[in-house]
Amino acid sequence: MPQQKPTISSSQLLILLLLARVMHTMIFRFDSFSSGVPVMAALLISTAVEAVICLPAVVYYSSGGKNLIGELGPLSRVAGFLYSFYFTVIAGGTAALFAEFLQREFYTSVTPVAAIILLAAASAYCAYMGIEGLARAGAVVFWSFIGLFAVMCIVNEGGFNWLNLRPLTSLDIKSIFSYSIESLSSSWWIPMLVILGEHLKSGAFKAAYGYLFAKLIIIETLVLLITIVLWRYIGVLGYPIYALGAYAKSDFIQRFDAINMLVWAINCALVLSLYVFISQKPAQNRKIGVIIFSALFASVAVYEFKRGLRYNEPWFLWFKLSGIFLLGILIPIAAIILKKRKERPARI
C-alpha cells in the first residue's frame, strides 16, 4: 500500500510561517534607532509587495498543484539543492544571531557555541519527527508567544507618548525605502511556502494571506509599542521583544526575562527544525539528511558567529533578496508554465 504523504492544514502552515517571522524579529538587533512611523509605513509597503510576489506559489497550489519542485523535471534536483543551500544559510544565520543574543544578554552563564550545537541536535531530532509533529508543536509555541506578548503589552509599565508618532515628511522617503527593502528581505516565507505547500491539505491562499495579515498585525503592534513606549531607547536595548519584556512588570511576575527566554529558546529550536526539514528534502534518507543539514547549519552558524558575520548586515541583504526572487518567484512561475504545458491536450 502506498504511504500517504504527511499533510498539515492551512492554519498550521500559517502558524509555522509566523513563528519563523517572529523568530527573525526576536533576534533582529536594533543597533541604531529604526522605529516609528517610517518603519510602520515600510512594513505596509513590504507586505503589499509580498502579497503580489507570493502569487505564483499561491496560484500553483490553489490550482491543484501538489509538487512544485517536481514540475521542473530534470532540473528539480538542482532546484531542490538550491533550496537546501538557501535554508541552510538562513538557519545558520538564525542560529548565529541567537548565539549572539545569548552572549550579549547572558554572557556569564552561556557558551554560545554550545548553544548552537544543542540547537542543532534538537533541530535534527524535531525535523526527523516530520512536518506533522512540527506543526502540532508550532501551535503550542505560537499560542504561548501570543499569550506572553499580550501579557507583556498589558503589564507594560511605560507610559504611552503619542507625540512619538510623527507624520511622514519628505525626509523619511529614503528611510522608508531602505526599511521596505530590509523588511522585504525577511520574507523568505515565500520559498518556505513553495516547499511546504506540497504538505498542505488545501488552502494555500488562506495560509499565505492569513500569514500576511497576522504578520502585519503582530509586527505593526510591536513597532507601535516600541515607538510610543521605548522610543529611541530601543537602540540601547537592542532586541525589541526582549526590551518589551524588560519594561513589563506585574505584582505576580516581577521580571519577564526568564519566561520570555523559555519561549524564545523553544521557538528557535522549532524554527531551525523547520529550516532543516526543508533543507533535507533532496536527501534520499531523512535520518541522514537531517543529521547532515543540522551539522551544516551548525557549522555555518559557528563560522558566522566566530567571524562576526551576521545575516542582518548589508552584504547578506542581497543574498536573501536574490533567494526570494529566484526561489520564491522565478521557480514557481516556471513551475506554473511547465504544469500548463503538461496539461495542454496533445495535438496532431
Next chain:
Amino acid sequence: MKKAALIISVIILSLLLTSCRHSTEVQRRVVVHALGIDPHEKGYEVSYQIFSGKAPDGNPVDADESTVVTLLAQGRTLYETEESLRLQTGKEVFLGDAELIVISEKLIDTDLTDFLQYFRESDIYLGVNVVYCTGSAAETIGSKLNQGSATAILLRGVVEEAIRKSRALSARIIEISNALEHDGETIAAPVLTLEKNELGEDLTLTDTTLGVFGSQLISPEGPKSKIDENAVMGLSILNAKAKDMSLEVKIPEGIASVEISDMKIKRKIRIRDGIPEISVSVSARYSAESSPVGANEEEIRLAAQEQTLSLCEAAYACRLDGDVFQLGKQLWKYEPDYMMSIGGDVGDVIKKTTVSAEVRFRKY
C-alpha cells in the same frame, strides 16, 4: 540501549541548559534595593541599601528589628564601587531589584549621562526613577524617619506619591536617556529633601521627614535651575501629565484645601508670525477638603482656577532652561514643515514660544 542514551542525554542537557555551572545561590547574593551616590575624594561613594537576614550583631533578625542595612563602597567609578561592595561582602551584587537611585546634589555638575551608561550595563530595571537629594545621599538612604527606616519601598513611595500629585515629574532611566541623549529635551529630576526639625534633647522622637519639594532641571548641556513644586506642578500641566493635584487656595476668608482630580489636558500647537504658540486647556473636577467659615464654593472654584493658571505661569519661565514642554516633539508631530524649516533645532525657538492656558474646574 536507546533508553540509556536518552536518559544520559536528558541528564546532561538538564545540567547544561539550566546553567548550573554559573548559578549563584540566593544567600551568595547581595540584593540591593536602593542606591545613593555621593562624591568622594576617590571619585564616588555609593550607599547600597540591602536586605539583611541578620541583625548587625550577627544574630537572626527578630520581627521588631530592622532588616535594612546600608553598606558604603568607594571607587573611582560606579563599576569600582560595585566591585568594592562585592569584595567587602564576598557576595555577588544584584541590582535588578533596585527601587530607586538617589544622587547627591553635590554631584549636580557630573554629567547624568555618565551614570546612565552604568545603569544600562548593570541589571537595573529601566523603569527605576533617578532622583537628586539635598545633602548626602548616604544620609537620605540610611535615615530614620518618623514613619520608620527609609526603606527603598518607602523612598520610592515618597517619590511616586509626589509624581501622582503632580509635585514631581517622573525621571525614569529610560525617560532620562530618551530626553537628554536623543530628543534634546530638558528634564525635571525630583529632589528628595530630608528635613530635620529642631527638637529638645529630652524628646526621644526623631522628627525627620522626607519629601519632594522641588526639582532640578537638567538639559543635555548640563544642570540648569532648581525649581519649586509650584513650577513643577505647572510643568506637569503644560506637559499634559498631571492627573491629580492638591492645592492650598487663598481666598478672602482664609485658606482652603482643594483636591483636583480627573484632569483632562489638551494641548494644541500652531505657528503664528513664525513663532510657536501652545494653547493648553485643562478641565478637571475639584473638591474642597477644608474651607474657612463663610467661604462659598464658587469663590473656591475660581480661586483654584486662578492658582492653577499661576502654576502654569511659573512653569512658563522654565523655557529659558531648554525644551521643557516637549516642544520639539509637538512641532515634529503637528508642524513638521516648520520644524524642517528651522533644521529640527528648537534651542532658540523655545525662548520665544508663547503659551496660553485655559482652566475649567467643575465640582466633584
